[in-house]
Amino acid sequence: MALKIFSASAGSGKTHRLTIEYLLLCFQNPENFRHILAVTFTNKATAEMKSRIVNELFKIASGEESAVFADIKENMPGKSELFLRLRAQDILRHILYSYHHFNVSTIDSFFQVVMRAFTRELGIHSGYNLELDTEMVLEEASDRLISQAGKDEYLIDWLISFATEKFNEEQKWNYKKDIQTLAPESLKEKFALFSSRILTILEDKDKLNQYLDELKKIINDFEYHQKSNAVTATRMITSAGMEVNDFSYKNNGVAGWLFKLLSEPDKEPGKRVSEAIDDLSKWFSSSSGKDIKNRIETLLNNGLLSLTTSLYDYHRQHIMTYQTARLIKQNIYVLGIIGYLNREIIRYRTENNVLMLSDVNQLLYQMTESEEAPFIYEKTGYWLNHLFIDEFQDTSAFQWHNLLVLLKNNLASGYNNLVVGDVKQSIYRWRGGDWSLLLHKIYNDIDHQLVKNFNLDVNYRSCPEIIAFNNQLFWLLSDFLPEKFLNLKEVEKTSEEDRNLADIIRQAYRDVVQNIPENKENEKGFVQISFIKSDENANWKAKVREKLPDLLYSLLQDGYEADDMAILTRTNSEGQEITSFLLENTDFTIVSQETLAIGSSVAIRFVVCCLKYYLDAEDKLNLADLLFSHNLLFNESSQNPDIDHLLNYIHGKEENEILSKLREVFSRHAALSLYALTELIISSFNLYQFEREQAYLSAFLNLILDFSAKFKQSVTEFIEYWEEKAHSLPIRISDETKGLKVMTIHKSKGLQFKIVIIPYCNWSIDHLSGKTQIVWCRPEEKPFDMFPVVPVRYGQRMKDSIFHKEYYEEKLYAWMDNLNAM
Structure with a gap:
């Protein structure tokens, strides 16, 4: 028995290995497929794995050449080829006759099966629906919360306090947008784990107010001490007829620090301040005149030195408590709002009898905490002895916990299990994936003696030059980034534990080098890196876009097709920039989320305008849009009419015909549903005649x-739903759709193209400063430990608080996320 952990870099034959391991178990006993659970994260990956298993079985059974047969024979010595081919027929027959026991599925689908078996125990209606549109639920919860604001004084206080904090931080305040931005935090596992305790605490308003008062006292005491003593110290200086420039290093020296404390009570005393306290000569420069030196010495002897020492010592003793109180207070209002949002989500679920995927993971987590694994999974009708987990780097903490109980039971019963993943391919931490599970936590959860590690280090997908480039780049970065981390100013002064975090990158990239397969050694590949020289005020991205058409057309001349190419961007907005530019400046067919959005269709634009016209026939702007879109559809010779042409069109004869037809349609609306009304608009104007x-x-x-x-x-x-969200939803298209692909890096995972272009390869390795990033921290020290977790805004202030470890962890994890996106 063993847990096999395969480290599978991109192109290393992961699915091939999974197929071999799965079939080896089946060749031992054709009934074994009933007792194997293989989980992955997408329907596409599930279909690929099922297809690969069945296809390889068919090839072996029918005597055709199979990519896995050699491995099967090698691992089953003493068995003849005839025996193995007959066994393959038997396995295939068992699978096809009992296909419902062919347990290869997404992890979410499997958890759904388990959940359905326990609806009574969990107090859930057995006919519940799974709501996949999480964003819609969060928007509904946000709207409900806003509607409650006028009725709940406590909620109003939270919102006002939240707005005040944003104002104090000089940030914009848009209450609806900010609430919707916070809503996803209510679904994160670090909050969900303690949500019931947090909601209970938030309901005790007296206790909560005491907690807030204590935070305010810590903040006020620190600021009063530093400011009042700084006032005394600076008055001593000015009363002596002196100014900052009379002291050593001027504004950047010890005197400058004293004056800065007046407006920045938490201003950190640098090395020059500590040196000046120990050595009086550091208060003045070598060029200072005798008179200046004497006056400074007099000031120091008259109390300035003792005041400075007091300020310095007080800062060092209390800055961590102060910054912690400030960070918690700054976001305690966020916690309150998230608590309200959580309640509204629960109400929505109850009223509509739905669960979200995050609910399923959390409920199973709670259940596996108290129940025996065999009972839980046997009740589903499955007897699972072998667990295969694909893409393990994207597994969340809850998902791992829910599977771990099954895996431990399997190992204890003497069965083999398998995990496949690659820390370097983890780019989904923002939606719950936790690559640290694969890097080290799995080894803490499973007895080391039961673990066997394998490294799939041959890249069968890429050309030699691509492999060599990646090897060199990531090998250098795996050395450079830990050094960069250790050289950060703040890390130099922190604990050994924080500095040891740098080793995480080294561990994650220890197997970064891939080998070239023998049959590809003579193939060629090409990597080109171009740097854009940009003037200070120039838009360098515009310069990049201008180069794209020539590059794309030159690739066509080299024999490539548009379908061979993909342009990858970091964000959707960058993809939209590229797409719009190429549509205007080239004749390429672009396949992207923007061009495939339902709202990008002229026919849909016309239909929506018709529905708006039904609601308000006096809306002149909508009328103009309705007629304009009709013109685009039915008068193709004038795809971009000028204003004069449009005005003539609006006041022409056709206007009355269009509106008359619409009024005729609307006259029948009383008996029609929304769907039927829309269908009637489409048929009345014969919109299906336009194939595109x-x-x-x-x-x-x-x-x-x-x-x-x-x-x-x-x-x-x-x-309202259309304008807020639905207009940007993409249509479902086949993967076979031809054209130049423009997509984000996250969308491209698992795909392969002959040509990949990354036009904006300039993203920050850390979180962007303009975007609020919430880190859930555990305040385990008194007096901050009333809440099990608190939301803290990521930023340098964390390094001087009790959350310094979470700060450095988040910084390092952000570096890893952004590095993996390359």
Whole structure:
């Protein structure tokens, strides 16, 4: 028995290895497939794994050449080829006859099966629906919270305090947008783990006010001490007829620090301050005149030195408590708002009898805490002896906990299990993936003697030059980044434990070097890195975009097709920039989230305008848009009419015909549903005649059908939903759609292209300073430990608080996330 852990870099044959390991168990006993659970993270990966297993079995059974047969024979010595081929037929027959026991699925699908078996124990209605549109639920919860604000004085206090904190930090305040930004925090596992305790604490308003008063006292005491003593010290200097420039290092020296304390009571005393306290000669420079030196010495002897020492010592003794209180107070209002949001989400779930994927993980976590694993999983109807986990670096802490109980039971029963992953491919931490599970936590959870490590170090996908480039780049970065981390100013003064975090990068990239397969040694590849020289006020991204058309056309001349190419960006907005530019300046067919958005269709634009016209026939702007989109559809010779042409069109004969037809459609609305009304608009104007619009029209009708099933038949509510969110939803298309692909790096994971272009390869290795990043921290020291976790805004202030370890961890994890995105 063993837990096999495969480190599988990109292109190293991960699915091939999974197929071999799965089939080896089946060749031992054809019934074993019933007792194997293989989980991955996407439906596409699930389909690929199932297909690979069945196809290889068929090839072996029918005598065809199989990519895995040699490994099967090697691992089953003494068995003839005929025996193995007959065994393959037997296995294939068992799987096809009992396909429902072919347990290869997404991790979410498997947990759904388990959840359905325990609805009674969990107090959930057995007919609950799974809500996959998490964003919609969060928006609904946010709207409900806002509507409650006028009725709940305590909630108003939270919101006002939150707005005040943002104002004090000189940040913009948009209450609806800010609440919707906070909403996803209520689903994060670090909050969910303690949510019930936090909600209980938030309900005890007296206790909470005492906690806030204590935080305010810590802050006020520190600031009063530093400011009042700084006032005394600076008055001594000015009363002696002196100024900062009379002292050593002027504004950057010890005197400068004293004056800065007047407005920045937490201003850190640097090395020059500590040296000046120990050595009086550091208060003045070698060029200072005798008179200046004497006056400074007099000041120091008259109390300035003792005041400075007091300020310095007080800062060192109390800065951690002060910064901790300030960080918690700054975001305690966030915690209150998240608590309210959590309540609204629970109400929404109850009223609509739905669960979200995050709820399933959390409920199973709670259940596996108190129940025996065999009982939990046997009740589902499965007897699972072998667990295969794919893409383990993207597994969340809850998911791992829920699977761990099954895995431990399997190992204790003497069965083999398997985990496949690669820390270097982890780019989904923002949605719960925890690559530290693969790096070290799994070794803490499983007895080392039961673990066998394997490194798949041959890259079968890429050309030799690509492999060599990646080897050199990431090998250098795995050395450079730990050194960069250790050389950070703040790290130099911190604990050994914090400095040891630098080793995480070295560990994660210890197997970074990939080998070239023998059959590819003579193949060629190409890597080009271009740097753009940009003037101070120039838009360097515009210069990059201008180079793209020539590059793309030159690739076509070299024999590549548009479908061979992919342009990858870090963000959706960057992808939209690229897409818009290429659509305007090239004749490429672009396949991207923007061009495939339902709202990008002219026909859909026209239909939506018709629905708006039904709501308000006097809206002139909408009328103009309605007629303009109709013109684009039905008068293709004038795809971009000028203003004069449009005005003539609006006042022409066709206007009355269009509106008359619409009024005729609307006259029948009383007996029609929203779906039927939309369908009637489409058929009345014969919009299906436009072949390029058919996929968008079908997707739009499906969208209305889903909306009507979940919400109401109201045209008004649908238009609100459309404008807020639905217009940007993509249509579902086949992977075979031809064209130049423009997508984010996250969307491209698992795909491969002959040509990959990254035009904006300039992203920050740390979190962007303009974007608020919440870190959930455990305040384990008194007097801060009333809450099990608190939300803290990521920033340098954390390094001087009790959350310094979480600060350095988050910084290092952000570095890893952004490095992996390359």
